[in-house]
Amino acid sequence: MPQDTAPVLFDRRLLRARQQRAERQGAATFLLERVAQELAERLLAVLRDFAVAVDIGTPGDALRNALAGRTGHLTQVDLPDSGGEPLPLPPQSIDLAVSALALQFVDDLPGVLAQIRRALKPDGLLMAAMIGGDTLTELRQCFAAAEAEVEGGISPRVAPFADLRDVGALLQRADFALPVTDVDRVVARYDNAFALMQDLRRMGATNVLLERRRTPTRRATLLRMAEIYATRFSDRDGRIRATFDIVWLSGWAPHASQQQPLKPGSAKASLAEAVRRQGK
Numbered sequence: 001m002p003q004d005t006a007p008v009l010f011d012r013r014l015l016r017a018r019q020q021r022a023e024r025q026g027a028a029t030f031l032l033e034r035v036a037q038e039l040a041e042r043l044l045a046v047l048r049d050f051a052v053a054v055d056i057g058t059p060g061d062a063l064r065n066a067l068a069g070r071t072g073h074l075t076q077v078d079l080p081d082s083g084g085e086p087l088p089l090p091p092q093s094i095d096l097a098v099s100a101l102a103l104q105f106v107d108d109l110p111g112v113l114a115q116i117r118r119a120l121k122p123d124g125l126l127m128a129a130m131i132g133g134d135t136l137t138e139l140r141q142c143f144a145a146a147e148a149e150v151e152g153g154i155s156p157r158v159a160p161f162a163d164l165r166d167v168g169a170l171l172q173r174a175d176f177a178l179p180v181t182d183v184d185r186v187v188a189r190y191d192n193a194f195a196l197m198q199d200l201r202r203m204g205a206t207n208v209l210l211e212r213r214r215t216p217t218r219r220a221t222l223l224r225m226a227e228i229y230a231t232r233f234s235d236r237d238g239r240i241r242a243t244f245d246i247v248w249l250s251g252w253a254p255h256a257s258q259q260q261p262l263k264p265g266s267a268k269a270s271l272a273e274a275v276r277r278q279g280k
Contacts, residue, residue, distance in 0.1 A: 008107050012081040015105055019059050019204030028202035029062060035100045035129045035246060036066035042127060043070055050096035057102030071096060079106060089119035099128035104161060113174040123255035132161040133183055133245030138233040146225035167249050176251025177258055184246040189239045193226040196242050
C-alpha cells in the first residue's frame with residue numbers, strides 16, 4: 001500500500017531565496033543569536049562529549065559559532081525541499097543533532113524527527129529550538145481584522161505554529177527517550193508595524209506558505225492593519241509589541257544506561273498510604 005505523505009505547506013525554495021536575500025541586505029539575527037547562545041548554554045549542562053554532531057537546517061553561522069569547541073566534528077545538513085526526500089544521515093551515525101529556528105518550516109515534522117532519531121547513535125541527543133506557540137499573534141490578529149474590514153475576507157499570512165503539547169507528542173511518537181519541551185517567550189518592541197515587517201524580511205521569515213496570497217496587499221489594508229496594531233498592542237511610549245515563542249525540544253536515542261520509568265504496579269507504596277503518612 002502507498003504510504004501517506006504529509007501535505008505540502010511551505011515553498012521551501014522561496015524560503016531559501018528569501019533567506020539568501022536577507023543575508024545580502026543585512027540579516028536581522030537578534031533572535032537567532034539569542035537561540036544559538038541559549039542552545040550552547042543548555043549543552044554545557046549535559047556532562048558528556050559529542051564526537052560527531054550535525055546542525056540540521058539552521059540558517060547562517062550563529063549556531064556553528066556558538067558551539068565552537070563544544071562538539072567534535074560539526075556538519076551542516078540542509079532540510080530537504082520536498083517532504084519525500086530523506087535527510088542524508090545514515091542510521092546510528094551521529095552523537096548529537098542540533099537545530100535552531102528551522103524546523104517550523106518543515107512540512108513533515110514527524111517524519112524529520114523520526115529520521116533524526118534513527119540517525120542518532122544509542123544515547124545520542126537531539127536538542128533543537130523552533131518558532132511556535134503564539135508567535136506573531138499580534139500581527140496575525142491585526143491583519144485578519146484589517147482584511148475583514150477593508151476587503152471582506154481573510155487570507156493566510158502567517159504559518160500555523162506547533163504548540164508545546166504537539167511537539168512533546170511528536171518526540172514520543174518518534175521514539176525519543178526522556179523527551180523534554182519548554183517555551184521561551186521573547187517580546188520585541190518596534191516603532192510601528194512596518195518596522196516589524198521590515199525586520200521579518202531581514203530575518204528571511206516572511207510568508208512562504210504555498211497557499212499564500214499572490215497579489216500585493218492593498219495599501220488601505222496595510223494602513224488599517226498598522227492602525228489596529230498601534231491601538232491594540234502599543235505601550236505607553238507608543239511602541240508596539242511583537243511576541244516570539246521559542247519552543248525548545250530535546251530527546252535521547254534510547255540506551256540501557258538511561259533512567260527508566262517505573263512499570264505500572266511496581267511502586268512500593270500506594271498514593272493513599274503516602275497521603276495518610278503526610279497527614280500524621
